[in-house]
Structure formats: C-alpha cells, structure tokens
Amino acid sequence: MFWLNPTEVVVLGVSLGGVSSVSVDRFATRTAEEHGDLGPHVVFVDAPEQRVTVKIRRRVNELNAGAVSGVEVGALGEVSFRVGAAMSDRGGRVVRAQVVVRGVDHALSERDGFIQTISMIAVSSDGAADPITEEEDAS
Amino acid sequence: MSSIDGQVLFDSGPHRFVVRSVGTLFFPPLSLDFLQTTTELIGPIELAIRQTGRIVATTESGMRSLIDAIKAAGEARVNGTLIDNAGQSWTDMTFLRFRPEDRVDRGRVISLEYRADYVRLA
Numbered sequence: 001m002f003w004l005n006p007t008e009v010v011v012l013g014v015s016l017g018g019v020s021s022v023s024v025d026r027f028a029t030r031t032a033e034e035h036g037d038l039g040p041h042v043v044f045v046d047a048p049e050q051r052v053t054v055k056i057r058r059r060v061n062e063l064n065a066g067a068v069s070g071v072e073v074g075a076l077g078e079v080s081f082r083v084g085a086a087m088s089d090r091g092g093r094v095v096r097a098q099v100v101v102r103g104v105d106h107a108l109s110e111r112d113g114f115i116q117t118i119s120m121i122a123v124s125s126d127g128a129a130d131p132i133t134e135e136e137d138a139s
Numbered sequence: 140m141s142s143i144d145g146q147v148l149f150d151s152g153p154h155r156f157v158v159r160s161v162g163t164l165f166f167p168p169l170s171l172d173f174l175q176t177t178t179e180l181i182g183p184i185e186l187a188i189r190q191t192g193r194i195v196a197t198t199e200s201g202m203r204s205l206i207d208a209i210k211a212a213g214e215a216r217v218n219g220t221l222i223d224n225a226g227q228s229w230t231d232m233t234f235l236r237f238r239p240e241d242r243v244d245r246g247r248v249i250s251l252e253y254r255a256d257y258v259r260l261a
Contacts, residue, residue: 032244032252034153034193037224043153044193048244128245 001132003083003095009056011118012077012101014070018059020115022081022095024122024132025053052122052131054079054099060106060114068104071118075101079120082137092137097122099131141190143234143257144219148209152250154192156223160184186259188221188229195250202249209237209255221257232257 001024009019028047036043056079079099084092099120107115122131140150164181171179194209196202212234221232240252 032193032246032250034252035155036153037155044195044250046244046246046248046250048246048250050246 003081006081006083006095008094009058009079009081011056011068011079011099011120012070012075014068016056016058016068018061019056019081020059021057023055023057024095024097025055027051027053052097053102054097054120054122054132056118056120058116058118059112060116068116068118071101071104073101073103076123084137093134094137095132095134097132098125099123140222141224142220142222143212143232144217146212146217148205148212149190149192149194149255151205152193152195154190154224156188156190156221156227159187159189161186185261186229186232188232188257190255190257191253193250193252195248197248199249202243202251206239206251213237229257229259231259233260 003022004020006019006022009016009022027050029051030047030049032044032046032048033042034044035041077099078096080094080096082092082094097120099122102119102121104116104118107117109115124131140147141154141156142148162184164184166175166179166181168176168178194202194205196205213236216233216235218231218233220228220230221234222228234255234257236256238254238256244250244252
C-alpha cells in the first residue's frame with residue numbers, strides 16, 4: 001500500500017509535517033515449502049512468519065527540523081495518518097498501526113532536498129490480527 | 140496416497156520417503172579400542188524408511204486430531220505394509236516414531252513439519 005501526501009501524520013505522539021508519502025510493505029520472513037516424491041516442483045507453500053513495515057518519507061526544512069524527539073530506534077507506539085482520495089475534509093480514512101521504530105535515515109538530492117525516512121515494523125496485537133487497521137474518518 | 144497397515148495417517152499434507160542405510164553394520168578399526176585392528180562385522184542392518192513431510196489442517200482442533208491419530212499409531216507400534224505415494228510397498232514395517240519440528244506454522248493454514256521412522260524389526 002502506498003499513500004501520497006497523507007495528512008495528520010502522528011508517530012509515537014509526535015505530529016509530523018512535510019510528509020510526502022507513507023508505504024506499507026509486507027514480506028514473508030520465513031516460508032514453509034515442501035516437495036513431493038513425484039517431481040521437482042514445490043507442492044506446498046505457506047508464509048507462516050510475516051513482517052509488515054511502514055515507511056514515512058518527509059521533506060525536512062527549516063520549519064520542521066529533522067530531529068524528531070521521541071521517535072527513537074526501538075521505541076514502541078502508534079502511527080496514524082489520514083488519507084483521502086480528493087484531499088477533502090470529508091470521506092477520508094484513517095490508517096493506524098502499533099509500530100516499533102526500526103530506523104531513521106536521511107538523504108539529500110537536488111530535486112527533493114533533504115528527505116527523512118522513518119522505518120517501522122508493525123506489531124500485531126495477538127499475532128493473528130493484521131497490524132494495520134484502516135477505518136472511515138468519523139471527524 | 141500413502142499408508143501403513145492400511146491406515147492413512149499423513150495424507151493431509153505433502154510427504155516423501157527414503158530408504159535409509161542398507162547393508163551390513165560394522166565397526167571400523169580402532170572404533171572400539173586401540174587393539175581393534177580389523178573391521179568388526181555386527182550383522183545386517185535392519186531395513187529402515189524415513190518419511191519427511193508436513194501435516195496440514197485448517198483448524199487447531201483438526202491439527203490436534205491428526206497428531207492424536209499419529210500418536211496412537213506410534214504408541215501401538217502399528218505393523219504392516221508401508222505403501223508410499225508412488226505405490227511402492229515394503230512389508231512387515233513397524234511405525235516407531237513421529238518427530239515434529241520445533242514449531243507449528245500458522246499462515247494460510249496450520250501445518251507442522253515432521254519426520255517419521257519405520258523399521259522392519261528383526
């Protein structure tokens with residue numbers, strides 16, 4: 001999942017400005033694969049261990065300096081942001097997840113300027129529930 | 140479809156069979172003590188077949204039922220003809236052991252990797 005220009009981005013209680021995109025990626029960190037005796041091909045595959053990552057990319061300028069106190073590697077908390085097809089006040093959706101911050105890194109380019117990327121791993125409440133929730137914005 | 144003595148225990152998931160070491164059991168020189176200078180022959184190796192695979196269920200209770208049935212067969216030392224997925228058969232085989240791996244996998248389905256051993260007891 002990939003969202004451009006989300007609003008009301010809050011990470012571990014810190015409101016972030018200049019966010020250009022948020023992405024949610026899903027990977028199998030371990031697969032279960034089995035072959036049979038009848039040929040070379042895999043006959044069973046499952047993904048019993050998965051990881052969901054959240055990446056926030058934001059432009060850093062003088063108004064929203066890159067230092068984000070509280071958003072430290074290993075910190076646990078909630079990330080939330082609002083997305084809407086037309087960027088209007090109505091009809092938007094709020095995406096939430098419990099996350100652990102994995103890293104904060106920076107890049108500089110002539111086109112985009114300073115870009116800060118906050119990488120997080122989403123945590124499920126019980127291992128079975130999807131760690132990413134999306135709901136209609138009631139406000 | 141594989142079976143042991145007519146019991147189909149493992150068809151919930153993929154599995155395969157391999158014949159283990161065959162021939163004569165022996166101790167090579169110096170394996171017993173430093174005076175042993177020649178190979179000591181013990182006797183023919185029992186025919187042993189190892190099965191590896193994964194049992195698969197869609198529910199926790201289904202997985203428990205599969206394991207219970209396998210456990211009962213192992214404890215009863217079920218003996219009979221072992222038939223593999225290709226229709227090859229070995230007579231007078233005893234189901235001795237089911238050894239699960241260290242975790243039950245819960246993804247799209249619930250599954251458990253294992254190995255099982257059958258021996259033609261002397």
